Amino acid sequence: MSATPQRGKRYSDPRRAARPRPASVRGRRPAGRRRVAKLRRLLRPWVLMSVVTVLVGLGYLLYYTGLFAVREVRIDGLKALSAEEIRTAANVPEGTPLLQVDTAEVAARIGAVPRVFTVNVERSFPGSLVVTVDERTPVGVFNGAEGPQLVDGTGRAYATVPKPPDGLPVVKVRSAAPDDPAAKAAVDVLAAVPDKLKPEVLEVAAEVPGDVRLQLIGGREVRWGSTADSGRKAQVLEPLLGRPGKIFNISSPDLPTVV
Known part of the structure; x- marks a missing residue:
């Protein structure tokens, strides 16, 4: 007498479950997914090149062009000294790209003024150089x-x-x-x-x-x-x-x- 499957439970033939799937079936992926993966492989170097191009272009704009250049030298903290004395000591020509300004060198030049005790020089985009002077007391x-x-x-x-x-x-x-x-x-x-x-x-x-x-x-x-x-x-x-x-x-x- 053959076994009768219990009601309410799914029956599967154990011999069928044990049969291995063909290799062609196991490795097969839907055609749509294959196309997307291939497209990604093709686009990846182009995306990378685009990002690099944008970064290089931005760096060129910042470092070499007048888009972000010195248009003013703002000076804070003066008492006895004049702004013109500090600008002369700073010696930063108008139109110099901000990223080409060596703030340490500018601070050293201003610090050589006898009345200057400490000085801080910072870039302020898009076009300012901010100089904060602490005069000697x-x-x-x-x-x-x-x-x-x-x-x-x-x-x-x-x-x-x-x-x-x-x-x-x-x-x-x-x-x-x-x-x-x-x-x-x-x-x-x-x-x-x-x-x-x-x-x-x-x-x-x-x-x-x-x-x-x-x-x-x-x-x-x-x-x-x-x-x-x-x-x-x-x-x-x-x-x-x-x-x-x-x-x-x-x-x-x-x-x-x-x-």
Whole structure:
């Protein structure tokens, strides 16, 4: 008696399922899919060439043509300097493609201007070069051979002026330069003086970096000494000046003296 398949379940002949499919049937793909795959293989190099062409053309437009060229040099942060001085130092001809502008070289040229402390140069598409200048801030005046010179917080004499500005103390050192230890010590002490007392400072003198002295209004002298413990010395100085005397020695802040 032959087996009767159960109702509700699909029956398949196990002998038929075990027969292998012909190779021609297994490897066959619909004709439409074959055509699409072939078209993709043909188009792929053309698409790649098109992308490369577009990129090369864009690079040519940016680097060689006047489409994105310098039309203005915008300058920010000026105080004493003029925009024309900075543009002259920058030396970037109008019409130069922005990508051909070496911003580091332009910054170096502008940085050579004595009053410039720091400078930043950036491209701003489609046609601007943006220059941000931070000018040196004077903290004192050095009486040089050419006349009064402004001195900044690094100890550098950077600009000769016809008349010393009001409120700036005289920096009395052998040479006003950042590599002179005495000059650097003098301006560091000026920076450490409490803001309330700075208007009273008429002169800061330093023959050697370990012997900085301040001349104050009223004929008073502060013997600061070296720059060591300047924070502590500044704290001691203000109440000490309330005592009667002419010479206030805070070179040893834990043992200050008044004479």
